[in-house]
Amino acid sequence: MMKVVVYSTNTYDKTHFEATADHAFTFEYVGTALSIDTVHLAADAFAVCIFVNDDASRPVLEKLAAMGVKGIAIRAAGHDQTDHEAAHQLGLHVAYVPAYSPHSIAEHTVALLLALTRKIVEADKRVKSYNFKLDPLVGFNLHHKKVGIVGIGKIGGITAKILQGFGCTLLGYDPKPNEEYAKAYGLQYVSIDELIQNADIIIIQAPLNAATKHLINTDSIAKMKDGVFIINTGRGAIINTADAIEGLKSGKIGALGIDVYENEKGLFFNDHTMSIPTDDVFARLLTFKNVLVTGHMAFLTTNALTSIVQTTLENLNAWKDGRNAVNEL
Numbered sequence: 001m002m003k004v005v006v007y008s009t010n011t012y013d014k015t016h017f018e019a020t021a022d023h024a025f026t027f028e029y030v031g032t033a034l035s036i037d038t039v040h041l042a043a044d045a046f047a048v049c050i051f052v053n054d055d056a057s058r059p060v061l062e063k064l065a066a067m068g069v070k071g072i073a074i075r076a077a078g079h080d081q082t083d084h085e086a087a088h089q090l091g092l093h094v095a096y097v098p099a100y101s102p103h104s105i106a107e108h109t110v111a112l113l114l115a116l117t118r119k120i121v122e123a124d125k126r127v128k129s130y131n132f133k134l135d136p137l138v139g140f141n142l143h144h145k146k147v148g149i150v151g152i153g154k155i156g157g158i159t160a161k162i163l164q165g166f167g168c169t170l171l172g173y174d175p176k177p178n179e180e181y182a183k184a185y186g187l188q189y190v191s192i193d194e195l196i197q198n199a200d201i202i203i204i205q206a207p208l209n210a211a212t213k214h215l216i217n218t219d220s221i222a223k224m225k226d227g228v229f230i231i232n233t234g235r236g237a238i239i240n241t242a243d244a245i246e247g248l249k250s251g252k253i254g255a256l257g258i259d260v261y262e263n264e265k266g267l268f269f270n271d272h273t274m275s276i277p278t279d280d281v282f283a284r285l286l287t288f289k290n291v292l293v294t295g296h297m298a299f300l301t302t303n304a305l306t307s308i309v310q311t312t313l314e315n316l317n318a319w320k321d322g323r324n325a326v327n328e329l
Contacts, residue, residue: 001026002046002320004073007034007054008269013075016305022313024320033266039063047071047093047316052296053265056082065090071319074329075308076100076299078235080208084329095315095325099154101304106158108298109203109233112257116229116292117142143167148199150192150215151206151234152178159203160185171195175211196220201229208235216240221247227254233298236260241281248288255290259298268295 002025006013009029017027028045032038034054040063042048047070050056056072061083064072071093072082079096087094115121118139126132145168149156152174160170160181170187177189192215196202202224206212216230216239230253232239241262247253261268263279277283285291299308315325 002316003028003044004047004049004316005030005042005045006049007032007038007041008051010269012300012305016302016309020306020309020313022317025313025316034060036060036063039067042069043067045069047073047319049073049075049312050081051269052076052078052081053269054081056087058083058086061086061090061092065092071095071316073312073315075312078207079329080235082329093319093325094329095318095327096329097308097311097315098327100299100307100311101301102154102158104301104304105155105205105233105298106162108259108294109155109159109205109231110162112231112233112259112292112294113142113201113203113229116231116255116257116290121292122289142201144169145200146171146198147201147203148173148190148195149187149203149205150174150195150212150238151204152181152187152189153205155233156203156205157181157185159205160187168201171199174206193223197223198225199228200225201231204230204232204234204238206234206238208237212238214238214240214243216244218243218246221252224252226252228252229255229257231257233259236264237262241285245281245284245288248291255292256285256288257292259294260296261293264296 004025005028007030009031014029030041034048034050036059039060042064050072072087074096077098082094084094119137123137143166147163147168148171149159150173152172163170164185170185172187172189173192173195181187182189221243244253244256248256315327318325
């Protein structure tokens with residue numbers, strides 16, 4: 001059997017891999033992330049399987065190639081952790097999981113939004129303290145609110161479908177507009193500037209690239225409506241967190257819900273209960289009552305985890321058979 005080293009393994013990863021047996025491979029689970037310091041754990045492996053915060057930069061890939069590893073199986077849709085060009089130059093296969101459960105992320109996005117618009121977290125805290133005063137808990141309806149979605153792929157399309165059901169007016173920005181979504185959900189494609197200036201709620205579901213990095217910054221925030229709500233389930237670095245904090249302090253940003261954070265590597269997916277916080281920006285962010293943070297868990301449903309394993313196995317089997325994977329990068 002061919003050995004595959006699965007980095008950044010959590011219990012749920014192992015459970016779902018083992019539930020979908022493939023006798024062609026033996027999986028070795030590593031709790032730590034792939035890095036220059038842990039790459040040696042892939043000795044004698046046919047491939048490595050990595051997640052969003054692993055390090056598959058050129059130096060790491062060079063070590064993997066020198067050890068005879070044939071491929072990098074990314075068990076996520078995000079692949080900015082991998083230097084694709086270096087991998088190709090080194091003769092390494094790279095494949096990802098483009099769509100495991102877009103519903104899981106879209107539903108989590110709306111969950112964050114509803115929790116903030118109706119102040120669910122604060123209401124729960126008050127009730128558990130036997131404080132039933134409602135004055136600070138006034139929210140607002142999503143009905144007729146203008147929602148701008150940045151990134152209208154499968155996830156953005158499903159989010160639009162859900163929000164159409166609430167009666168929202170939908171604006172969308174994507175370099176490659178999907179007209180089917182426009183027709184089905186009444187979505188109007190606009191420029192990014194028009195979206196930023198006109199949306200009551202901005203939802204980010206775009207990939208991270210040169211065009212989207214720090215798209216939400218001091219300048220773009222200044223153009224937004226006063227009290228704008230921002231939800232990010234795309235990539236953390238699309239928001240300049242320090243600039244967002246200034247927007248929260250001034251009241252320009254009415255609420256912020258994020259499942260991703262630009263400096264989450266080494267922070268998320270780990271227990272830091274007994275550690276002293278070292279990220280001052282993140283610590284400041286957590287002080288706001290109108291900020292809701294979940295630790296990169298929008299994907300975390302049984303449906304999504306099963307789909308991730310199945311697609312990853314398809315990618316690995318293609319390489320085993322001497323073929324490029326359908327999801328090759």
